[in-house]
Amino acid sequence: MSARRSIFITGGGSGIGRAVAIYFAERGWFVGIADISEHGMADTLGLIEGGFKYSHKLDVRDRKAWDVALNSFSTAAGGRIDAVFNNAGIAHGGPLAEQAENEIEAVLDVDLKGVIFGAQAAYPHLKKTAPGSVLINTASLAGIIGSPNLSVYCAAKWAVRGLTHSLDAEWASDGIKVTSLCPGFIDTPIIEQVSPASNRTVKESLIEAGVEVQPVSEVPKVVWDAVHGDKLDYTVGKTAGRLLRLSRWMPGKVRKEMRARGIGGGD
Structure with missing residues (x-):
């Protein structure tokens, strides 16, 4: 087995996945990225210096394709996968x-x-x-609070946090850590989508409402901490951190705030 640690990242063709791939590669990890966009993956690989990188076209909805992708990456990485970043998502x-x-x-x-x-x-x-291997699942601020006009997205992200907490207990005896990443509003292609209701991008609506939108460069260090730490949920940004704390200790205040704002949360 190779001594070099490796990480497999879905959604690696853009946004958070790309930023995390570059960050880990700069720190000596063998990085594998997966995406449905071959063009996006090529752009990501072009930003990574050195030869310890790998890409694999993957539709995460295809269970059998997952086995092929991870087996192929394991072989390329010298027989080991230390971290899997379950990051691909849409909204x-x-x-x-x-x-x-x-x-x-x-x-x-x-x-x-x-x-x-x-x-x-x-x-x-x-x-x-x-021991020491880790699964990181990308949840969201929308997995912490109930956000208007993002009900299905929230349902999925709350479920991802539930899955994470369950697997953290289920896999503990195997020495596998499981954690969730809960970004607030990150400046990625997801928030560049145009809302049919307002005919503006989500980003434009957030900025107008005075809501914090953070650069994607804020995320990789948190993922690094998740790989090396031992918390269940890692938030990105002041908004996500504050709302996670409030949701635990003052759920009524969070409910009132979400009703007043009428905005959603996303990664």
Whole structure:
């Protein structure tokens, strides 16, 4: 088995996945990225110096494809996978009563089923390198609070946190750590989407409302801490951290704030 530690990152063709891939590669890790966008992955690999990098086209909704991707990466990385970053995700918003069936299914398939399939496929690889191996699941601020006009996205991200907490207990005896990443509003392609209700991007609406939008560069250090630390939930940004604390100790205040703001949360 190779001595060089390795991490497999889904959604590595852009946004958080790209930033995390570059960060870990700069610190000597063998980095594998997966995405449905071959062009995006090529751009990410072009930003990583050195030869310890790998890419694999992957639709996270395909359970069998997960096994192929992780087996291939393990071989490329010298027979070890130390961390799997279950990060690929999409978002569709709007009032639930008006949301299209295909949008609902897409969010649940990618953001929930894709994470479950990734965890299932990652298990034998992480068990092999335990203790100290880790599964990081990208949840969201939307997995901490109930956000208007993001009900399906929230349902998926709350479920991801539930899965994380369950697997943390289930895999403890195997020496595998499981944690969730809960970003607030991060400046990624997700918040550049145009809202049908306002005909503006989510980012424009957030800035107008005075809501914190953080650069993606804030995320990799938190993922690094998640790999090396031992907490269940890692937040990114002051808003996410504050609302996680309030949701635990003052849930009524959070409820009132969300009703007053009428805004959603996302990664």
